[in-house]
Amino acid sequence: xxxxxxxxxxxxxxxxxxxxxxxxxxxxxxxxxxxxxxxxxxxxxxxxxxxxxxxxxxxxxxxxxxxxxxxxxxxxxxxxxxxxxxxxxxxxxxxxxxxxxxxxxxxxxxxxxxxxxxxxxxxxxxxxxxxxxxxxxxxxxxxxxxxxxxxxxxxxxxxxxxxxxxxxxxxxxxxxxxxxxxxxxxxxxxxxxxxxxxxxxxxxxxxxxxxxxxxxxxxxxxxxxxxxxxxxxxxxxxxxxxxxxxxxxxxxxxxxxxxxxxxxxxxxxxxxxxxxxxxxxxxxxxxxxxxxxxxxxxxxxxxxxxxxxxxxxxxxxxxxxxxxxxxxxxxxxxxxxxxxxxxxxxxxxxxxxxxxxxxxxxxxxxxxxxxxxxxxxxxxxxxxxxxxxxxxxxxxxxxxxxxx
Amino acid sequence: xxxxxxxxxxxxxxxxxxxxxxxxxxxxxxxxxxxxxxxxxxxxxxxxxxxxxxxxxxxxxxxxxxxxxxxxxxxxxxxxxxxxxxxxxxxxxxxxxxxxxxxxxxxxxxxxxxxxxxxxxxxxxxxxxxxx
Numbered sequence: 001x002x003x004x005x006x007x008x009x010x011x012x013x014x015x016x017x018x019x020x021x022x023x024x025x026x027x028x029x030x031x032x033x034x035x036x037x038x039x040x041x042x043x044x045x046x047x048x049x050x051x052x053x054x055x056x057x058x059x060x061x062x063x064x065x066x067x068x069x070x071x072x073x074x075x076x077x078x079x080x081x082x083x084x085x086x087x088x089x090x091x092x093x094x095x096x097x098x099x100x101x102x103x104x105x106x107x108x109x110x111x112x113x114x115x116x117x118x119x120x121x122x123x124x125x126x127x128x129x130x131x132x133x134x135x136x137x138x139x140x141x142x143x144x145x146x147x148x149x150x151x152x153x154x155x156x157x158x159x160x161x162x163x164x165x166x167x168x169x170x171x172x173x174x175x176x177x178x179x180x181x182x183x184x185x186x187x188x189x190x191x192x193x194x195x196x197x198x199x200x201x202x203x204x205x206x207x208x209x210x211x212x213x214x215x216x217x218x219x220x221x222x223x224x225x226x227x228x229x230x231x232x233x234x235x236x237x238x239x240x241x242x243x244x245x246x247x248x249x250x251x252x253x254x255x256x257x258x259x260x261x262x263x264x265x266x267x268x269x270x271x272x273x274x275x276x277x278x279x280x281x282x283x284x285x286x287x288x289x290x291x292x293x294x295x296x297x298x299x300x301x302x303x304x305x306x307x308x309x310x311x312x313x314x315x316x317x318x319x320x321x322x323x324x325x326x327x328x329x330x331x332x333x334x335x336x337x338x339x340x341x342x343x344x345x346x347x348x349x350x351x352x353x354x355x356x357x358x359x360x361x362x363x364x365x366x367x368x369x370x371x372x373x374x375x376x377x378x379x380x381x382x383x384x385x386x387x388x389x390x391x392x393x394x395x396x397x398x399x400x401x402x403x404x
Numbered sequence: 405x406x407x408x409x410x411x412x413x414x415x416x417x418x419x420x421x422x423x424x425x426x427x428x429x430x431x432x433x434x435x436x437x438x439x440x441x442x443x444x445x446x447x448x449x450x451x452x453x454x455x456x457x458x459x460x461x462x463x464x465x466x467x468x469x470x471x472x473x474x475x476x477x478x479x480x481x482x483x484x485x486x487x488x489x490x491x492x493x494x495x496x497x498x499x500x501x502x503x504x505x506x507x508x509x510x511x512x513x514x515x516x517x518x519x520x521x522x523x524x525x526x527x528x529x530x531x532x533x534x535x536x
Binding site: 307308309310311312315335345346347350382383384385386387388396401402 | 407415418421423435436437438439440441442443444445446463464465466467468470471
């Protein structure tokens, strides 16, 4: 069987909308276009019913009460609402926030913004495998810590934090606990009835739903209160004003329903593909897997090919769509801050590729990728003065480089 | 990011990849950049007794634009005198390869590599004169 290129291996950037999801959405654009807030006619009632049905589907995937789900425009907005909303509401209790250096920018920058308006923050470094050390986390909490935010699944390296243990520490200390779960839904089981989590952010488009829609879980027992960040018509119990995007919400509900029903089988299949990819690459000389390989979602393989620069590698393998930890690609010259936080050297961070596998990835695509990677790494290493020095037995750390 | 056709051509078919004997008194070697910054260029030139560059080789660790910049300068260097080589400016590389603003540092690095190779060659030849 032949493969169609380019091959999409960037499922953590976004996923295609599942055709079943797209199909479910369309009638809510063309036929059932009512405003779910319209209480006076059947157009509104139909839309409201669809919204509430979707809310139930989102709640079911994470074992929450539908009344604990607030619609937002995506995980970035959910993170903003959770962190700013809780920090501001409870600022009387304290003005210190704890988060992790490897969080998504939507968390880090939100916390930075709170620092600008008078909060203090601790950005805890993870261990070299990407996981948070529980004792270090406990030690970072202070009497005036009001909120902690730790992501469930890391977007770059796919490691899964021990949210239950971290949440228990927060509970002991009376700290509100927010979890960014944008990369986790459909990949790891989430049970909010058991997990000591107060706020959790979700996104639709990382789980085969449409872009532009997300949700925030806000615990009812014990009740967590937030200061709204978007003011207006008082939608979503006043927590997030703005006309609900019925078709997007329907899409998210359908995507989360499919995730709930299929994740077990799907993850087993994806794990086989990821292990096949890893097996095909790991015997290349000087390759390093970034992040813990066990406590990790099966979808992610982040790997550094030493002495090969990431952007040129991505260019060499343009038949596959992947991401690089060398942020040259995003017009700055900084290597990935996530890999740097793990203590990876700049050069290994610059040499990293993130493969993320998903629902529509095939074995043929994985085999094609392995072949292509092996060929191109060989070619680029022929071009690399660092590889030549390594082959000559020169320790690159002993060289005086002229930083520029 | 969209690369120009010329960058792609140099990247896919790099000219003059390789290594010259760095101990040869006729060979000047320049190595610039740093692995931590994401690019390292090694440029070598070999001059004949008339002071004309008869061969140039490179190896580059870096993005496509860095590889293309160094590949391009090896082409330009061949047949030039040392003085002419010293005249090569990064702006000419930017123009030839249509580099976008975020990639201008690649052309600067290539110019620095030329200067470093010329300086190495000069340093190699000067002590011989001083000793005489």
